[in-house]
Amino acid sequence: MDAPETRYVAVGDADVAYQVVGDGPLDLLYCYGLGGHIEHWWQAPLPAEFLKRLASFSRLLFFDRRGIGASDGVPRNAMPTWEEWTEDLGAVLDAAGSERAAILASLDAGPIAMLFAAMHPERVSALVLLNTCARWMQADDYPFGMTADGVDALVEMIRSGWGTQAWALLGVPSAADDPEFVEVVARVLRASATPRTAAAQYNYIFRSDVRQALALIQAPTLVLSVSESPFVPIEHGRYLADHIDGATFVQLPGGDIGPTRVFSLVADEVAEFLTGVRPAVEIERILTTVLFTDIVGSTERAASLGDAGWRAVLDNHDRSVREQIRRFRGQEINTTGDGFVVSFDGPARAIRCAQSVLKATQGIGIELRAGLHTGECEVRGDDLGGLAVHIAARVAALAAPGEVLVSEMVKALVTGSGIEFADAGERELKGVPGTWKLFAIDG
Template sequence: MFIGSFVSHVELVWTVPECVAFMERLGTFCRVLLFDKAGVGVSDPVPRVRTLDDRAAEIEAVMDAAGFGRAVLFGGSESGPSSIFFAATRPERTRALILTGTFAYFGFTGWGDLDCDPSKLREHLVPEMGADYTPSVAQLARWQSWARAAGSAWGSGEATKALLPSVRLTRQLGMVERMSASPGMARVALEAAFRLDVRTILPTITVPTLVIHARDEIIPVQEGRYLADHIPGARILEVDGKDHVPWLSDPDTILTEVEEFLTGSHAAPALTRRALRTVMFTDIVASTNQAAAIGDERWRALLHRFNEITDDLTQRFGGTIVETTGDGHLITFDGPTQAIRCAEALRDGAASVGLQIRAGIHTANANWARRPSAE
C-alpha cells in the first residue's frame, strides 16, 4: 500500500517516467496499490481537518476494497504518521512498515510558527526532541519557507519546487499542485500536519520497519533518524538526494534495499538500468538569421519559451536533457520510439512559436528499427 502525501493524483503519476519505473520495479516482487486520500487528487474534498483515526480508516477501507488482508504500508511525507498509527493500532493487518521522508512530530504548533525566528523555534524544539534530533536553524528556515508557500501560494508550483528541486518546470509543478488539491485543501492538510505527534506511539510498533530518508531533502534527516531510533528493531537507509520522493533520490539503492527488506534477497539488474540508449540532437533552423531579424530581447524570450516546451516534452516522453547548447539540445532516451515521438512533438511545439527545428536520432541497438532523423 503506497500512501502518498497530499501532492498526489493517481492519474498524473503515470505520466512521470521516474515514478512509473519505480512502481514497475516494486511490481516485480509485490502487488502495488496506490490511492488518493480523501481530499486529494481524484478523491472527494473533505470539509475538515483529517485526524489519524480518519486516515487509518481510509487505509483500511481501501485495503478491504482491494482484498488486502495484510499489507506492507509504504508511507511518505505527512502520511508517515498515519501509517505509523495504523501499524500500531492494527498490527494484525500490517505485514511491515516502510517510512520515507517523514516524521513523528512536525514541530510547528500553528501558522504563527512559520513567521518565528528559526533560531528561537529551535530553542523551543531542543527540549522536546533532543539536540541530536532537532533540525538546524537553516533546516527550520527552509521548512518554514516551504510551509509558507504551501499555505499562501498553492497552485503556483513554488511549494512543490521546494520539495522536488531536480524538477525544473515550475509551471508543470503548479499544474500538479492544482490537480492534487485546492488551496483550501492544501491548508487543511498542513493544519493536520501541524497537529501530528506520534512520538509516544513509536515504541509500540511491533512490525518490521524500514526508514528511508534523503539527507538533503526538505524534511530534515534528523526526523528519519528519530523514527529509526525509537521504533523497536527499525533500520534506516540514508541516501544522497534533495528530492522528497523516493523515485528521484537514488531509486536503485532504495528499491534494492526495499526488496531485500521484504523478500530477503534482491534481483539484478534493476529495471531502471537498461542496455538500450538513444541520443537525440536538436537545433533551430536559421537561428542566427532569425535572431538578427527580431532583435536580441525577443529572441531570448523566444528561446526561453522553446526551452520550456523542450523540457516539458522531454519529461513527457521519458527523456533526459544532458546538455543545452544555445539553440539546441542533447537528449537521451531509453529507446528510439520515445525519441522519435518526442522529436515529432518538438517539431509541432517549435512551429507553434514560429520556429523550425532539425532533430538527429541515433541508437546503439541495431535490432531496433532506426530512423536517422526526424524533421
C-alpha cells in the first residue's frame, strides 16, 4: 500500500493536514499525540504496518492536529483551548464526508477525543483510548500522576532532549537493541515539532483536566494501557475505565507507547472491539535471504568448559553476533542455542554479515560456520517459515568450520557485487528434494 495523498481542511485561519485510506465498512478516525507526522509515519515500517492494519477493516481517517507535523503551527504563548482542538476532529470528519465514526486516540490526543465524544455523541460510534488519561497531574482526588515539580522537570527534559535518540528510546524501550528504528522515531519527533514548541505544548497539556467529560461519554469505549510506561502509568487507564459508563479495560504488555510490535496487539484489540471479529493471523510471503550460523563443536566445548564457562562464551558470542546483525541491518528471527537465524532484504549484506560474524567470534575462542539461501518465506508475526528457511539450515549444516556456504540463488543475486565464490559442488540437502549446487565464499 502506497502512502495516501495528504489533503488539507481549513479550521479557522489554520490548515489541518489529513489522509484517508482504505474502504472498509466503518469510518475510524485516528488521533495521535504530539510526536507524530502524517507523512513520516509511512516511511517507517512498523508505524506504516499499523496504519495498514487499521485500514484493513475500516476507512481510516487520520490527521495532524494544529501545532503538529504537516498542519499549521500554534503560537507557543497562545495554545488553542481544548474545545478549539476538538474542532480539528469535526473538520476532518466533515471534509472526509463522515457523519459518524469510531475514534482511536492515543497519548495527549486522548483528552481531545474524550471531549469530542462528550460534546458530539451523535458523531461518535465508538471510542478507543490508548495509553492516555483525563488528567496528568496529581490532585487530592487523583493520587496518581505527576507532581507540579515533576511536570516542570519533564518539560525541561523535553526542551533539552526532544528529537534525540535518547528521548525517543524512552517511548520505545523494547527497541534498545535496534538503534536504526530508534532513529526513525527520533526523526519523526523532529518532524513533528521543534524542542521549544514541544515543551510549550506539553507544559500546557500536562496541566489539563478533562475528567468532567467522562460521565458524558455515551459511545461504547475500550481503554488500552501498557503495563510498564513511566509516562502513562496504568492507573490512568484504569481510572478512565472506571469512570466511563460501560467501558472495557485491556492491559497490554511492556512499556512501549510508541509504534513498536506491541501495536499489532493494539490493532487486533481495536478490530475486535469495532467489528466483533478478531483478525486471523495473516500469512505474508516475502522474498528474503536467510542466514543460519552455528558454533562448531559446541557440545564438546560446553562439556570441557562447564556450565558457567560455557555460559560466558555464549554471552560473548551472542553479543558479537548481534553487533554484526545491527551493523548489516539484518533482522534477528530466532536463536538456536548455539547459533542465530537472521533475515536480510539484501543477499550481499547477508554474506558480508556472515563473514564479519565468523571473523568477530574468532577472538573469543570459538569457530562458526554459516549458510545462506534466498527464497520465499512465510511471515508469521516475528517468525519466518517455509521451505527456504529449511534450505538455509541444511546449507549451514554442510559448511566446514570457518566457512560461509551459499545456495546458487544467493550467488546469482549478487553478481557484480565483487564477492567471489568457490564451487562447492552439488550436494543433497536432508529432507529437501533433488541436488543443490552450493558455493563457498572465497576469502
